[in-house]
Amino acid sequence: xxxxxxxxxxxxxxxxxxxxxxxxxxxxxxxxxxxxxxxxxxxxxxxxxxxxxxxxxxxxxxxxxxxxxxxxxxxxxxxxxxxxxxxxxxxxxxxxxxxxxxxxxxxxxxxxxxxxxxxxxxxxxxxxxxxxxxxxxxxxxxxxxxxxxxxxxxxxxxxxxxxxxxxxxxxxxxxxxxxxxxxxxxxxxxxxxxxxxxxxxxxxxxxxxxxxxxxxxxxxxxxxxxxxxxxxxxxxxxxxxxxxxxxxxxxxxxxxxxxxxxxxxxxxxxxxxxxxxxxxxxxxxxxxxxxxxxxxxxxxxxxxxxxxxxxxxxxxxxxxxxxxxxxxxxxxxxxxxxxxxx
Numbered sequence: 001x002x003x004x005x006x007x008x009x010x011x012x013x014x015x016x017x018x019x020x021x022x023x024x025x026x027x028x029x030x031x032x033x034x035x036x037x038x039x040x041x042x043x044x045x046x047x048x049x050x051x052x053x054x055x056x057x058x059x060x061x062x063x064x065x066x067x068x069x070x071x072x073x074x075x076x077x078x079x080x081x082x083x084x085x086x087x088x089x090x091x092x093x094x095x096x097x098x099x100x101x102x103x104x105x106x107x108x109x110x111x112x113x114x115x116x117x118x119x120x121x122x123x124x125x126x127x128x129x130x131x132x133x134x135x136x137x138x139x140x141x142x143x144x145x146x147x148x149x150x151x152x153x154x155x156x157x158x159x160x161x162x163x164x165x166x167x168x169x170x171x172x173x174x175x176x177x178x179x180x181x182x183x184x185x186x187x188x189x190x191x192x193x194x195x196x197x198x199x200x201x202x203x204x205x206x207x208x209x210x211x212x213x214x215x216x217x218x219x220x221x222x223x224x225x226x227x228x229x230x231x232x233x234x235x236x237x238x239x240x241x242x243x244x245x246x247x248x249x250x251x252x253x254x255x256x257x258x259x260x261x262x263x264x265x266x267x268x269x270x271x272x273x274x275x276x277x278x279x280x281x282x283x284x285x286x287x288x289x290x291x292x293x294x295x296x297x298x299x300x301x302x303x304x305x306x307x308x309x310x311x312x313x314x315x316x317x318x319x320x321x322x323x324x325x326x327x328x329x330x331x332x333x334x335x336x337x338x339x340x341x342x
Contacts, residue, residue: 011117023070035221037093039080054122151193160221202266208324240265256321264334
């Protein structure tokens with residue numbers, strides 16, 4: 001393998017794309033996942049004549065003399081560029097310069113279009129590279145990303161309404177003061193991830209696995225419908241969790257326990273069935289007794305008999321706690337306690 005760098009104008013990629021010799025989807029590349037806002041931000045950089053990251057390609061020539069350029073790293077950047085000059089992208093997003101908001105390719109002046117075609121991108125070509133070498137190169141190029149946890153990757157990928165909303169909520173010191181999250185978790189953005197799970201649970205019910213969280217980030221990046229309403233519900237739910245435990249989160253501040261408490265309270269908030277001030281004392285008493293019983297039931301040497309909902313909850317909170325069925329069971333038990341059904 002003999003990698004070397006050169007500069008190519010965007011027009012070079014246009015020609016490759018139009019004659020079918022640009023391969024944007026080799027097996028080692030990720031699937032395209034950029035939102036319109038992310039693509040727009042890249043185009044904004046180009047229109048403002050700002051540098052963008054280099055692109056890695058491999059050239060392959062067949063026995064018939066046909067040459068294909070495979071993109072090793074930079075697929076999403078090139079897809080964004082191609083979408084724009086094909087008039088398939090209207091620039092939008094909070095990071096786009098005011099001068100370019102709402103712009104499409106066809107709306108650009110001819111002079112701006114010519115400048116766009118001549119914009120130079122640093123291209124690092126991998127000559128005579130084998131598939132093994134290319135895969136190794138791809139892994140190395142993404143080695144820094146692999147050290148990031150999923151939420152840190154989301155932070156680098158998404159810039160829209162959903163992530164902005166949950167990161168703002170996470171900035172409130174309430175979460176660390178009440179020991180729902182730790183400073184160490186905050187440094188790795190795990191507080192934002194947890195709050196995202198709470199918000200999604202409020203919006204759509206509990207998730208089975210964290211990987212489904214990605215879908216909500218993608219779907220709500222450009223637009224977070226009824227955002228003000230859901231943020232209000234979130235605040236009211238958080239406040240209700242504090243009220244029903246009498247501001248004492250001991251036993252409830254693990255992520256598993258607080259998740260269950262939050263979504264149970266959330267059901268009451270959304271249904272507009274929040275306990276009245278006169279009912280709150282009874283709710284606090286029920287939850288305090290329940291907390292004490294669960295703590296005892298969780299002990300290995302426990303021999304004291306408890307109602308099935310107590311032992312069932314204790315089991316659901318200690319084994320396979322992120323399983324959807326167990327999450328729903330825990331939330332259901334707490335909701336019934338809040339409503340006075342148990």
